[in-house]
Amino acid sequence: MKKTIIQGLITIILFFSTWFALMQIDWLTVFKVQKVTDKTEEKLGNLFWGIFQNTEKENRNSFVVSSVDSIVTKICSLNQIDRELIKVHIIDKEDINAFAIPNGHLIVYSGLIINSENQEELTGVICHEIAHIQLNHVMKKLIKEIGLTVLISMTTGNGGSEIVKETAKMLSSSAFDRTLEKEADIKAVDYLINAKVNPEPFANFLYKLSDIENETTKYLTWTSTHPDSKERAKYIVEYSKDKETKYEAIMKIDTWVKLKEKLKK
Amino acid sequence: MITLVKFSYEPGEHEAEKASNSYLMSLIAVIVGLPLPIINLIATLIFYLGNRSGTYFVRWHCTQALLSQLSLLFINSFGFWWTVSIIFTEETITSKYISYIIAILIFNLMEFIITIYTAIQTRKGIHVEWWFYGNLTNLICKSK
Numbered sequence: 001m002k003k004t005i006i007q008g009l010i011t012i013i014l015f016f017s018t019w020f021a022l023m024q025i026d027w028l029t030v031f032k033v034q035k036v037t038d039k040t041e042e043k044l045g046n047l048f049w050g051i052f053q054n055t056e057k058e059n060r061n062s063f064v065v066s067s068v069d070s071i072v073t074k075i076c077s078l079n080q081i082d083r084e085l086i087k088v089h090i091i092d093k094e095d096i097n098a099f100a101i102p103n104g105h106l107i108v109y110s111g112l113i114i115n116s117e118n119q120e121e122l123t124g125v126i127c128h129e130i131a132h133i134q135l136n137h138v139m140k141k142l143i144k145e146i147g148l149t150v151l152i153s154m155t156t157g158n159g160g161s162e163i164v165k166e167t168a169k170m171l172s173s174s175a176f177d178r179t180l181e182k183e184a185d186i187k188a189v190d191y192l193i194n195a196k197v198n199p200e201p202f203a204n205f206l207y208k209l210s211d212i213e214n215e216t217t218k219y220l221t222w223t224s225t226h227p228d229s230k231e232r233a234k235y236i237v238e239y240s241k242d243k244e245t246k247y248e249a250i251m252k253i254d255t256w257v258k259l260k261e262k263l264k265k
Numbered sequence: 266m267i268t269l270v271k272f273s274y275e276p277g278e279h280e281a282e283k284a285s286n287s288y289l290m291s292l293i294a295v296i297v298g299l300p301l302p303i304i305n306l307i308a309t310l311i312f313y314l315g316n317r318s319g320t321y322f323v324r325w326h327c328t329q330a331l332l333s334q335l336s337l338l339f340i341n342s343f344g345f346w347w348t349v350s351i352i353f354t355e356e357t358i359t360s361k362y363i364s365y366i367i368a369i370l371i372f373n374l375m376e377f378i379i380t381i382y383t384a385i386q387t388r389k390g391i392h393v394e395w396w397f398y399g400n401l402t403n404l405i406c407k408s409k
Contacts, residue, residue, distance in 0.1 A: 004404060007397035015340065015372060022364035033358055136357075144354065 041139055043155035045103025051168045052091065052107060059090040059110060059263070067251060067259045068108060071123050074250045075130060078195045086130060092263075096209070099172050100129045100138050107172070110263040116205065119249060119256045124192060124202025131187035137180045138171070145170065178228075185232055189240050198247040199240040207233040267379060268399070272392035273408060276322040283319060284326035285388035287312050288380045291330050303342070309334045321408045326387055329395060329402045330380075337376060344369045 028034045052058075059065070068088055076083040085104040094111040101107065106129050116122040132138060142151055146167060154164055175181060192199040206229040251259075276284070290312045291305050313327045344366055350356045383393045394400075 001404065004397065004400040007400060011336075011397050015368065018371060019364055019368040022367050023361055025360070025364070027360045027363035027367075028358070031363065033363075140357070143357075 037139070040152055040155055041102045044142070044151060045101060045105050047154060047164060048101045048168045048171065049087075049089070049105050051165060052089070052101075052172075056091045056093060059092050061262060064090055064259060064262055067255055068113070068126075071119070071126055071250050072106070072130070075123070075127055075191050075195050079191050081130065081134060086133065097172065098125050098129050100132045101168070101171050102138050102142065104133050106130065106133065114260055114263050117208075118201055119251050120192075120198050120201035121205040123195075123197050123250065124188060124199060124205060127188035127191040127195075127197075127202075128184050130191065131184040132176065132180075135180075135183060135187060137176050137184065140180070141176055142167070142171075181232070182235070185236055186239055189236055189243075193240065193243050193245060195250070196245060196248050197250065199236060203233040203236040203240075206230070206236070267383070267396065268394050269386070270392050270394045270399075272322060272325075274321075276320070276390050276392075278390075280320050280322045281388055281390040283316060283323045285384045287316070287323070287327040287330040288384035288387065291334055292377070292380055292384070303338065306331075306334045306338045321406075322392070325392075325402060325406045326383075328406045329383075329398050332398050332401055332405075333376060333380070333395065337373065340369050340372065 065088075068090055072086055072088050073083055075081070076086060087103075087105045089105065089107050090113075091107055091109050093109045094114075095109050096111045096115050098106070098108045098112050106126070108126065112125060113122055116125075146163075150163065154167075176184070188202070189199045192202065209229055249256075287309070291309045293308070297304060297308075309327075309331050313331045316323050316327045319327070347356075347362060347365065351358055351362065379395065383395070386393045394402075
């Protein structure tokens with residue numbers, strides 16, 4: 001009996017050690033899985049960005065672009081994120097919205113900047129979107145919603161322009177599921193703290209928007225696609241409570257004011 | 266891994282054939298049910314149930330075949346559902362997953378080869394006891 005148990009245990013250990021030994025090899029590189037995925041993502045990113053470029057008006061004002069860039073650069077450098085990966089675009093549109101599309105494209109609507117009371121609120125939203133990019137949520141969502149086969153056929157030009165347009169629209173106007181949103185929120189708070197930006201205004205922003213949500217839902221795309229704003233504000237505050245450090249502003253206050261004025265014109 | 270042991274009695278021609286068939290049954294089922302791990306177990310189980318009242322030699326080998334299938338069922342099912350979750354949910358292919366699939370392929374292949382060998386030997390009336398499964402069968406299967 002004892003011998004059988006020992007032999008059984010050895011068999012189980014043998015299986016798990018085989019698995020563990022095999023895990024030491026980076027199979028994704030061996031089978032070039034990552035390369036194919038990266039290529040698909042790159043193509044999809046260009047495809048979707050092309051659609052937004054054609055249908056929306058991109059703001060290329062050097063002051064506006066460099067101001068928003070300064071936020072992204074600071075966040076990236078203090079969080080060990082490759083700055084080259086994040087490609088920021090500002091779109092002139094009154095909707096309060098920001099979203100990520102594949103291959104690190106981060107699209108920010110001017111409406112979001114205008115309606116942010118201070119730069120910390122905007123930084124919070126940007127961090128949240130960078131977190132989605134870094135955690136690979138964008139591709140996960142796409143694969144879940146429309147499937148890898150359709151995605152690959154899109155990159156080879158067989159997807160049909162309607163499907164591509166609809167998917168781009170879906171990316172800009174629908175949320176990730178609750179767990180992914182929470183994951184991105186928590187990650188965003190980490191980014192903010194590492195960059196010495198107070199996360200509280202980000203929580204306030206969510207709270208504030210959820211309050212006026214019912215009155216003016218028309219332009220509040222970002223919060224209406226991100227449900228339970230109040231609950232999110234609550235766990236953001238809770239999570240950042242014991243992490244307080246000395247906060248400092250990324251942009252000078254007059255730069256921030258000038259940025260908003262420039263966009264309002 | 267496998268040991269040739271003298272059985273308590275010399276099995277007859279008919280017995281050897283039946284015992285050998287229990288392994289063949291699982292082999293055929295492996296081929297048919299490759300993507301669905303439960304099929305080989307069901308096939309072996311049916312054969313086992315059919316031969317429950319058979320002679321000791323036949324019963325013994327049916328039990329060994331069944332037990333080996335049972336443990337494969339666990340690792341294969343896990344791999345099967347992992348694959349399903351990659352296809353249908355947001356789960357992605359990772360190095361961990363590929364390693365698991367290779368590990369179960371190695372273990373299945375090993376079992377496959379040993380099963381063929383055992384089927385041939387038992388057909389000749391030679392008693393083959395597997396590492397662990399042989400002992401386990403000895404505990405479960407008693408001569409009346």
